[in-house]
Amino acid sequence: GQNIDQPTEMTATEGAIVQINCTYQTSGFNGLFWYQQHAGEAPTFLSYNVLDGLEEKGRFSSFLSRSKGYSYLLLKELQMKDSASYLCAALDSNYQLIWGAGTKLIIKP
């Protein structure tokens, strides 16, 4: 079956760095997405990786290793507003998104 695994919850300190990991098992692969979802709000697109390597976008970076079925989202210089759930999703061979359950990130002062 198809599966996405990511930690349920993580806690980090304001100003620090946090890495949220995601492993995937899908029938075929056409890319990996990260979304951010604040409580009670819509998920918003953060990043898309289809080739191996690191994509940097400001304070957020996303990494992909296709051979390992692994991705991570790296958040630097954490701010209180980064408290949210982070959703990992893989696009399978049928171009259907397979979603993880999300990682709730709690930022403490």
Place this chain on the structure above:
Amino acid sequence: ETGVTQTPRHLVMGMTNKKSLKCEQHLGHNAMYWYKQSAKKPLELMFVYSLEERVENNSVPSRFSPECPNSSHLFLHLHTLQPEDSALYLCASSQGSGENYNEQFFGPGTRLTVL
């Protein structure tokens, strides 16, 4: 209005009621999606419409009935729901689907409670 809008934002209904959820996208996209989001579970894709034609129906119970009258509007008609259907229902749109897939843009969702 910009982006993807959904109404109502909150809905409480009894098991014998009939109600409809509405979604409208102002992005000029040609694909629209309905998702169910339950606490601590992955997003569940319910329906996909591409160019107003339903292309995906993930074994959703018939008490959920989608309607896509044009590429900007999507409805989810609800009838004889069960308490376990209580969840956040998210609408999304994208420019392209299948091999022309692009990232999805989500609406704020409708928080549905079935009593």
